[in-house]
Amino acid sequence: MTKKVAFVTGSGQGIGKSIAVRLAKDGFAVAIANRTLSKGEAVAKEINDNGGEAIAVQVDVSQRDQVFNAIDETVEKLGGLDVVVNNAGVGPTTPIDTITPEQFNTVYNINVASVIWGIQAARDKFKELGHGGKIINATSQAGVVGNPNLTLYSSTKFAIRGITQSSARDLAEEGITVNAFAPGIVKTPMMMDIAHQVAQNNNKDDDWGMQQFAKNIAVKRLAEPEEIAAGVAFLAESDSNYMTGQTLILDGGMQFH
Numbered sequence: 028m029t030k031k032v033a034f035v036t037g038s039g040q041g042i043g044k045s046i047a048v049r050l051a052k053d054g055f056a057v058a059i060a061n062r063t064l065s066k067g068e069a070v071a072k073e074i075n076d077n078g079g080e081a082i083a084v085q086v087d088v089s090q091r092d093q094v095f096n097a098i099d100e101t102v103e104k105l106g107g108l109d110v111v112v113n114n115a116g117v118g119p120t121t122p123i124d125t126i127t128p129e130q131f132n133t134v135y136n137i138n139v140a141s142v143i144w145g146i147q148a149a150r151d152k153f154k155e156l157g158h159g160g161k162i163i164n165a166t167s168q169a170g171v172v173g174n175p176n177l178t179l180y181s182s183t184k185f186a187i188r189g190i191t192q193s194s195a196r197d198l199a200e201e202g203i204t205v206n207a208f209a210p211g212i213v214k215t216p217m218m219m220d221i222a223h224q225v226a227q228n229n230n231k232d233d234d235w236g237m238q239q240f241a242k243n244i245a246v247k248r249l250a251e252p253e254e255i256a257a258g259v260a261f262l263a264e265s266d267s268n269y270m271t272g273q274t275l276i277l278d279g280g281m282q283f284h
């Protein structure tokens with residue numbers, strides 16, 4: 028039997044890497060789609076060395092043509108496409124008075140436009156292959172409730188929930204589900220950077236910065252990337268077939284809806 032194929036953006040490190048490793052363990056062949064090819068190659072090697080199947084694909088997700096090319100390359104090399112995880116993103120700390128038009132364009136292109144390109148490319152490819160599929164987008168707890176100092180980031184992640192809901196309606200008849208996952212505070216390089224910057228803005232140390240995020244978590248600890256990957260694995264499997272347009276919140280109980 029041929030393996031199902033998953034394409035995961037931003038999987039050279041952090042949450043994306045954990046998603047790729049988990050999906051490979053679950054039996055998917057995985058495309059590690061990252062901007063820095065060497066990082067993607069390292070993750071692909073780790074998966075292949077452990078008995079899984081993975082390739083590295085270079086992509087800047089903010090560039091529409093690169094996203095389409097990366098999906099084409101994935102299907103050529105892995106023989107199919109079943110799941111697309113639009114995970115790549117950036118999380119700059121942006122006190123409201125500091126945001127510039129240039130920064131706005133950069134962050135919106137990486138966090139928002141990329142997801143639209145990923146959905147378009149996935150939809151075209153599923154159609155060409157003659158079957159439906161699953162599209163999974165990264166939002167954040169900061170895309171459900173506005174977070175201080177994160178106007179730009181929070182607003183991009185709110186947009187992801189809108190895109191997820193609209194495209195779920197548009198694509199349901201084609202057998203495509205579109206869902207989002209909203210991590211809370213996860214131990215990744217991105218989160219360490221945010222905590223560091225929030226601490227610096229307040230003349231405090233990094234521990235204080237991290238505590239600002241940890242203190243409101245019901246389970247009183249930060250998430251491991253593998254705990255987010257477990258939720259994404261559910262969204263990638265047939266067990267979630269009756270779920271579309273939703274945001275799966277994986278935040279240890281920071282907020283309840």
Ligand SMILES: NC(=O)c1ccc[n+]([C@@H]2O[C@H](COP(=O)([O-])OP(=O)(O)OC[C@H]3O[C@@H](n4cnc5c(N)ncnc54)[C@H](O)[C@@H]3O)[C@@H](O)[C@H]2O)c1
Binds near residue numbers: 087089117165212
């Ligand atoms: N870490 C957290 O606590 C947290 C919380 C909520 C949501 N998220 C979201 O989860 C996703 C992954 O976050 P993370 O913490 O693992 O981040 P990270 O910074 O550790 O990793 C992000 C990855 O995306 C890649 N990337 C960035 N820009 C890219 C581009 N233009 N093209 C291709 N790849 C690009 C980077 O190379 C990196 O491998 C992001 O969308 C983030 O917003 C993270």
